[in-house]
Amino acid sequence: MSHTAIVPDHATLRNYLLHHRLPLYYSKPVLAHIETYMAAATAKGFRGKVVDLAEHSECHRTTLGHFLAEGKWDESVLQTKVKTESLRQVMQASERTAEPLFVIHDDTIAQKSKPSSQAEAPIERTGFHHSHLLGKVVWGHQVQATVVGCADFSLVHSIDLYDKTKTHLDGTVYTKIDRVCDLAATLPTPSHGGYALVDSWFTCARVIDSYAAAGYHLIGALKTNRILYPQGIRISVQDFAAHIRKEDVRLVTVNGSSYWTYRYEGALNEIDNAVVLLCWPEQAFGESKALRAFLCTDVSLETETISAYYAKRWPIEIFFRQSKNNLGFDTYQVRSAKAFIRLWALLAFTHLYCTTGLEQPHSFGNGLRIVRKQVQQDRFRAIYECGRSGVPFHVVCEQFKLA
Known part of the structure; x- marks a missing residue:
């Protein structure tokens, strides 16, 4: 029996990207990586490292590293x-x-x-x-x-x-x-x-x-x-x-x-x-x-x-304090200037999303808590859909990189 991969659908994040008309400027793979960054950056324990991004993506960390350091997109x-x-x-x-x-x-x-x-x-x-x-x-x-x-x-x-x-x-x-x-x-x-x-x-x-x-x-x-x-x-x-x-x-x-x-x-x-x-x-x-x-x-x-x-x-x-404590502002480990400048651009866009991208304006702390819940719900919903579709447990673990 074949199993179709089911990944978290971050619809709210994607709608924010559409609201700002980013598909006019970026390809679908680039938009997917931006969405991955925003989902990862709002998770607890995020340090701004490529390995943190990989935990929220189907892509290998080398692909995400290439996206930051050498990818063809304009930050x-x-x-x-x-x-x-x-x-x-x-x-x-x-x-x-x-x-x-x-x-x-x-x-x-x-x-x-x-x-x-x-x-x-x-x-x-x-x-x-x-x-x-x-x-x-x-x-x-x-x-x-x-x-x-x-x-x-x-x-x-x-x-x-x-x-x-x-x-x-x-x-x-x-x-x-x-x-x-x-x-x-x-x-x-x-x-x-x-x-x-x-x-x-x-x-x-x-x-x-x-x-x-x-x-x-x-x-x-x-x-x-x-x-x-x-x-x-x-x-x-x-x-x-x-x-x-x-x-x-x-x-x-x-x-x-x-x-x-x-x-x-x-x-x-x-x-x-x-x-x-x-x-x-x-x-x-x-x-x-x-x-x-x-x-x-x-x-x-x-x-x-x-x-x-x-x-x-x-x-x-x-x-400064919130960005360092929550968004990896001083714990990133990418080495090229292009990569960390791109990380800062993504950080600023994520910060703006947490404060203005929800139903009403929020302080960053309150907005971050709301977004974290949304991202967690998206992951649990994906796992639930895996269960409904009969996807074996070991496949779910592999998909969410828990194997």
């Missing part, structure tokens, strides 16, 4: 879909709520083991980078990401490798700031205001000017050695803070935490006029190590509003 289609859909969703949210649009930039390290000098095929484009999370220099890939949001709604917009070897036509290095400035030029004009939220690395005149040209203000962290000009006197933030007394500050509460805050408005180096907030935790006023400073180019905002808006930068940290 920029997925990247463009993510950018377009994320902006469409947050622009709609902004129109509906009359709230400003937020564009959040940050970078992270996908840490790897440093290869032996004798390694014949080390992972491409790795290098030494300083990890702020670990407080030391580590080996791996430095990744820049952008998240867009409105109100309490945020979506991944882009994931890009920071390559120190990339240069402009004139031979100068293409920096992280260059990438942020280039991205600013691609953004739509916000109907209800817009703000770029950045850490101290990107709080500079070039980024401010690029976002101003696009119709956005900037709110960013500020290093305490930056120079202010109160009453025309040149002084660093940290030295100026030493002259601030308790009666000069007021207590501001953001997300349940309180900070003593001093508001400065005036010139900085290369910036004609901006608001600078000097902040200390409620129990640490006057302590130099506890001092934090933030800049806002929109001088019309109240102090509390600036603090509340900057707190909306937190979703990008959550994106």
